[in-house]
Structure formats: C-alpha cells, structure tokens
Amino acid sequence: xxxxxxxxxxxxxxxxxxxxxxxxxxxxxxxxxxxxxxxxxxxxxxxxxxxxxxxxxxxxxxxxxxxxxxxxxxxxxxxxxxxxxxxxxxxxxxxxxxxxxxxxxxxxxxxxxxxxxxxxxxxxxxxxxxxxxxxxxxxxxxxxxxxxxxxxxxxxxxxxxxxxxxxxxxxxxxxxxxxxxxxxxxxxxxxxxxxxxxxxxxxxxxxxxxxxxxxxxxxxxxxxxxxxxxxxxxxxxxxxxxxxxxxxxxxxxxxxxxxxxxxxxxxxxxxxxxxxxxxxxxxxxxxxxxxxxxxxxxxxxxxxxxxxxxxxxxxxxxxxxxxxxxxxxxxxxxxxxxxxxxxxxx
Amino acid sequence: xxxxxxxxxxxxxxxxxxxxxxxxxxxxxxxxxxxxxxxxxxxxxxxxxxxxxxxxxxxxxxxxxxxxxxxxxxxxxxxxxxxxxxxxxxxxxxxxxxxxxxxxxxxxxxxxxxxxxxxxxxxxxxxxxxxxxxxxxxxxxxxxxxxxxxxxxxxxxxxxxxxxxxxxxxxxxxxxxxxxxxxxxxxxxxxxxxxxxxxxxxxxxxxxxxxxxxxxxxxxxxxxxxxxxxxxxxxxxxxxxxxxxxxxxxxxxxxxxxxxxxxxxxxxxxxxxxxxxxxxxxxxxxxxxxxxxxxxxxxxxx
Numbered sequence: 016x017x018x019x020x021x022x023x024x025x026x027x028x029x030x031x032x033x034x035x036x037x038x039x040x041x042x043x044x045x046x047x048x049x050x051x052x053x054x055x056x057x058x059x060x061x062x063x064x065x066x067x068x069x070x071x072x073x074x075x076x077x078x079x080x081x082x083x084x085x086x087x088x089x090x091x092x093x094x095x096x097x098x099x100x101x102x103x104x105x106x107x108x109x110x111x112x113x114x115x116x117x118x119x120x121x122x123x124x125x126x127x128x129x130x131x132x133x134x135x136x137x138x139x140x141x142x143x144x145x146x147x148x149x150x151x152x153x154x155x156x157x158x159x160x161x162x163x164x165x166x167x168x169x170x171x172x173x174x175x176x177x178x179x180x181x182x183x184x185x186x187x188x189x190x191x192x193x194x195x196x197x198x199x200x201x202x203x204x205x206x207x208x209x210x211x212x213x214x215x216x217x218x219x220x221x222x223x224x225x226x227x228x229x230x231x232x233x234x235x236x237x238x239x240x241x242x243x244x245x246x247x248x249x250x251x252x253x254x255x256x257x258x259x260x261x262x263x264x265x266x267x268x269x270x271x272x273x274x275x276x277x278x279x280x281x282x283x284x285x286x287x288x289x290x291x292x293x294x295x296x297x298x299x300x301x302x303x304x305x306x307x308x309x310x311x312x313x314x315x316x317x318x319x320x321x322x323x324x325x326x327x328x329x330x331x332x333x334x335x336x337x338x339x340x341x342x343x344x345x346x347x348x349x350x351x352x353x354x355x356x357x358x359x360x361x
Numbered sequence: 362x363x364x365x366x367x368x369x370x371x372x373x374x375x376x377x378x379x380x381x382x383x384x385x386x387x388x389x390x391x392x393x394x395x396x397x398x399x400x401x402x403x404x405x406x407x408x409x410x411x412x413x414x415x416x417x418x419x420x421x422x423x424x425x426x427x428x429x430x431x432x433x434x435x436x437x438x439x440x441x442x443x444x445x446x447x448x449x450x451x452x453x454x455x456x457x458x459x460x461x462x463x464x465x466x467x468x469x470x471x472x473x474x475x476x477x478x479x480x481x482x483x484x485x486x487x488x489x490x491x492x493x494x495x496x497x498x499x500x501x502x503x504x505x506x507x508x509x510x511x512x513x514x515x516x517x518x519x520x521x522x523x524x525x526x527x528x529x530x531x532x533x534x535x536x537x538x539x540x541x542x543x544x545x546x547x548x549x550x551x552x553x554x555x556x557x558x559x560x561x562x563x564x565x566x567x568x569x570x571x572x573x574x575x576x577x578x579x580x581x582x583x584x585x586x587x588x589x590x591x592x593x594x595x596x597x598x599x600x601x602x603x604x605x606x607x608x609x610x611x612x613x614x615x616x617x618x619x620x621x622x623x624x625x626x627x628x629x630x631x632x633x634x635x636x637x638x639x640x641x642x643x644x645x646x647x648x649x650x651x652x653x654x655x656x657x658x659x660x661x662x663x
Contacts (some may be wrong), residue, residue, distance in 0.1 A: 333471050
C-alpha cells in the first residue's frame with residue numbers, strides 16, 4: 016500500500032473520531048452521559064439480528080445511490096440532483112411493476128428496474144446536455160431540477176395515480192416482492208432487510224471494477240481529473256460526460272427497489288427521505304470508492320437506526336446533526352491532510 | 362369567484378409585496394456572497410437556523426427584538442464558520458453548502474424536539490410591534506408598519522449603491538471577478554470574501570426571521586425551499602440588485618397566486634405553480650429567456 020492510501024484511510028478515521036468527539040460534547044451539553052448513549056446505541060443496534068437487519072435495510076439505498084453519485088463525481092460531475100433522479104425512477108419503477116404484475120418475475124422485475132433506470136438516466140441527461148451545450152454548471156441545474164421533478168411526480172401521483180386520500184401508488188403484486196433476509200436467517204426476524212442488499216453489494220463491487228480496473232473507468236477518471244488533457248488523448252469528452260451523468264443518475268433509481276420491492280410494495284411521496292443528499296455524504300466519506308461506500312453506508316445506516324435505538328434518552332434527530340458533522344469534518348480534514356501531503360511532497 | 366378580480370385587487374398586490382420580502386433578503390444574501398466569489402447554496406439552511414433561533418429567543422426573552430438580536434448573532438457566527446470552511450480551508454463550496462444545509466435543518470429539528478417536546482413547531486410568541494403611525498395607513502398598513510419589509514425595499518437601492526457605486530463594492534466584486542488582479546492592486550481579497558459571506562449570513566438570517574415573525578411561531582419545514590428560490594431569483598436577476606427585485610416580485614406573485622388558487626379553485630394542481638420558479642431558472646440558464654452570466658471567479662477558492 017502506498018503512503019497516499021494510508022494517509023487517506025487515516026484522514027477518514029480521524030474525521031469519524033472528530034465527529035464522535037463533537038457528538039459527545041453535544042450530548043454532554045444536554046446533560047447526558049455520552050458513553051452511556053454510545054453503549055446503548057451499540058448494544059441495541061449490534062446486539063440483535065433485528066438491529067443489524069435494520070442497519071442493512073437503511074444502508075441499502077445509500078450504497079446504491081452513493082455508487083451512482085460517486086460515478087458522476089469521478090467524472091467531475093457534481094450531481095446534487097440524486098434526490099430528484101431517484102424519485103422519478105422509483106415512481107416509474109413502481110408503475111411498471113404495477114402494470115406487469117401478472118407476468119413472471121424474471122420478466123416483470125428486470126422490466127420495472129430497467130424502466131426506472133431509463134427515467135432516472137433521462138433526468139440526468141438534462142443537466143449533462145445543458146452543461147455541454149451551454150456551459151452551465153450542473154450544480155445549479157440539478158438543484159433546480161430536484162424541485163421540478165419532485166413537483167411533477169407529486170402532480171402525476173396525486174392527480175392520477177394515488178390510492179384515494181393517500182400519497183402512494185397501489186400495491187404491486189406479491190409475486191414481485193423480494194424475499195426478506197429473515198426468510199433465510201431467522202435471526203433477522205422483524206427487520207425489513209431484504210435481497211436488495213445483495214443487489215446493492217454486487218452493484219458496488221461491480222462499479223469498483225468498472226471505475227478502477229477498466230479502460231472505461233480510466234477514461235472517466237481522466238476526464239474528471241483534467242478535461243483538456245483527456246480531450247487531447249482522444250477521449251470524446253462530451254459523449255463521456257453525457258454517458259457518465261446518465262449512468263450515474265440511472266443507478267440512483269435502484270435505490271427505490273429496497274422500498275418498493277423489498278419493503279412496502281408501493282411508491283410513496285417522501286419515501287426517499289433525503290437519501291439523495293445523504294448519499295453525497297456517503298460518497299464523500301468513501302472518497303468515491305464504491306467499496307468504501309459500502310462501509311460508509313453501513314456507518315450511516317447504523318447512525319440512522321441507532322438514533323431510533325436511543326430515542327428514549329435523546330431525540331433521534333440528533334443523528335441528522337451527526338450526519339452533517341460527518342460531512343463537515345471529512346471535507347475539512349481532507350483539506351488539512353492535502354496540505355500536509357503537499358508539505359511532505361509525497 | 363372572479364379570479365382576475367381577486368388578482369387585480371389591492372389586497373392581492375399587498376400580499377405580493379409581503380411575500381416578496383424573504384425572497385429578496387435571501388436573494389440579496391446569495392448575491393453578496395457570489396459577488397465576492399463564494400457560492401453559498403446554504404441560504405436555505407441560514408434561513409432555517411435564523412427562523413428557529415428567532416422563535417426560540419423571542420420565547421426565552423419574551424421580546425422579539427431580543428430574539429432578532431440573538432438570531433442575527435447566531436447567523437453571523439454560522440457564516441463565520443462557513444467562511445472558515447470556504448475561504449480559509451478552501452473546501453469545495455458546494456459540498457460545504459450541502460453540509461451546512463443538513464446541519465442547520467437537522468439542528469433545528471433536533472432542538473425543537475429537545476426544547477419544545479414537539480416534532481413540528483415551537484410554542485407561539487409575540488411578534489414585532491409594528492411601526493407607530495405607519496401601521497395605521499389604510500390598506501397597506503401591514504406593509505408600511507413592518508420594519509423588515511421596509512428594510513428589504515430599501516435594500517434594493519442600498520444593495521445596488523454598495524455594489525456598484527462604492528469602493529467597498531468595487532473591491533468586493535473584484536474578489537468575485539478576478540481575485541488575482543484585485544490582489545495585485547492591493548485588495549485584501551480574502552477579507553472581502555469574508556465580508557461577502559458575513560453580509561450573506563446577515564441578510565439570509567433576516568429573511569428567516571421575517572418568516573417566523575409572520576407566523577408567530579417556527580414550524581419545521583416552514584422555509585419550504587425559499588432559500589433555493591432565492592438563489593434562482595439571483596440567477597434570473599443576473600446578479601444585479603434591481604433585476605433581482607423583479608425576479609423576486611415574480612416569484613412572490615406566483616406564491617400569492619398559489620395561495621389564492623388553493624382557496625378559490627381547490628382542484629387546481631398547485632404543484633405546477635410551485636415548480637415554476639425552478640423551471641424558469643433552468644430556461645434562463647439555457648438562454649431561452651435572456652442571457653445570464655455569474656461572476657467570473659464564482660465558486661473558485663482563492
């Protein structure tokens with residue numbers, strides 16, 4: 016392992032430590048003992064199959080969405096629009112699944128996933144083409160698109176497709192529901208963890224290879240690192256920008272699978288609960304490495320469910336603060352590490 | 362009910378002018394920051410944090426002016442922290458913005474539950490006393506009697522004057538357009554970026570304070586994306602205070618229309634109106650409606 020990787024790992028660990036430290040101070044200020052809280056959290060979450068199952072369940076969409084965002088980030092595309100992309104995709108995914116319920120699983124499931132993927136990818140196409148044709152930063156367009164897309168989904172759902180006086184679609188056929196982990200391992204009983212986690216893990220591993228071990232991944236990283244240079248290397252940068260944006264955005268749609276096919280059986284307004292933004296933090300913490308994203312998603316899943324576990328002692332919303340602290344400490348410590356590295360000339 | 366009649370009424374016009382206030386404060390906030398070259402997409406977060414702390418301290422001290430004082434102090438401290446990240450450490454400004462938005466939204470959700478034992482809102486409080494005499498003017502009394510609304514109108518001229526007619530404004534803009542050139546002429550670029558970020562925190566906080574004072578309470582989600590609409594208004598207004606004024610009036614008109622339609626035509630899909638500001642912004646960015654160009658060194662650390 017070269018020194019840079021070690022420094023990277025150390026900086027991630029330091030940021031996690033700093034976050035824990037700040038969180039402890041916060042808990043102290045409230046007049047609780049942070050050690051008690053952490054012990055309670057760890058024992059509640061990791062002490063039971065249910066707790067572990069829920070952590071996996073919460074981590075699943077983050078792994079998927081984080082991988083999609085990381086793919087864009089590698090191409091230096093600041094995709095802040097995952098929240099809109101994944102909602103559009105998940106919504107259409109549920110509609111197609113609803114329509115194809117009668118067909119065999121092997122056709123209906125891939126067809127609905129594909130439909131969701133295409134829609135999310137198309138949403139990703141918009142900022143990509145605007146960036147190429149008009150030179151407008153994707154940051155602003157994706158932020159604006161988030162609101163447009165969510166309002167549109169809201170409109171079509173409520174006006175035409177929702178079950179009366181709810182904000183959700185009808186339930187898809189039971190034959191399309193994914194098996195629960197508790198079907199295989201009894202100890203996960205009661206948790207919502209389902210086969211989507213296997214899909215998410217496979218997706219992350221696959222894209223680890225795509226990004227770091229293939230020619231395509233090399234081109235994308237080259238584009239992200241230096242667009243001008245990659246143009247002179249003969250890389251078709253515009254086409255690659257569109258491709259990366261669409262693929263990354265498309266991937267985010269699969270986050271809907273965990274909720275729709277794995278849990279509730281329908282698309283519901285607000286199901287994403289800011290996954291699209293949390294996944295940015297997840298990708299950053301992992302330095303856009305999909306294998307690292309698995310770990311950072313598990314950490315965030317742990318925090319998410321851990322908040323519920325300590326809710327009797329401290330409002331679970333503290334975990335929202337902790338997640339923000341993770342982002343702020345990782346970006347600041349990254350910068351300090353960079354300065355250190357530059358001084359050391361490694 | 363005659364929809365056009367309602368739209369043409371004085372009451373509707375007054376409503377537009379009231380709703381204009383938080384948009385204009387937020388958009389001016391974003392503008393001062395971006396003019397100095399720092400992109401701050403955490404306007405939403407700053408508004409949330411100020412609205413919440415204004416409510417909190419108004420309740421604690423039983424006085425809205427004390428509430429405003431402390432909310433502004435907190436807003437300025439938070440923007441100092443934002444400056445530390447973006448100007449001193451030079452982290453990516455967008456990511457810092459995402460982090461600050463999450464932090465301030467999360468912290469207010471957390472503190473509401475912790476302090477008020479409610480998942481949605483603080484208790485109610487007395488809002489500002491209106492300005493004597495001015496508040497008694499018929500029809501427009503609730504505009505002319507409101508300190509913050511009057512300030513936001515004045516800000517159109519003050520902001521324009523500061524940015525384009527003063528030495529301070531010139532130096533601030535040089536930090537956003539060409540920091541190296543500014544520095545070679547002796548401008549302390551980072552200091553001016555700090556000014557930009559601090560003014561931003563102050564104005565965005567004032568916008569949040571107005572929203573909470575208008576409702577006499579803070580409720581979770583009450584900012585409802587206005588911080589992002591403010592950024593949209595800044596873009597459509599081409600980073601110019603007077604143009605931003607018209608963009609904000611337009612968005613305030615949409616919001617007033619939405620409120621009116623909810624009453625007069627309950628079946629009308631208001632989502633379509635809700636997405637208009639964002640949709641129009643994209644059209645403007647593409648160049649369908651006029652051309653718009655950010656400060657040349659906007660978002661680049663220096």
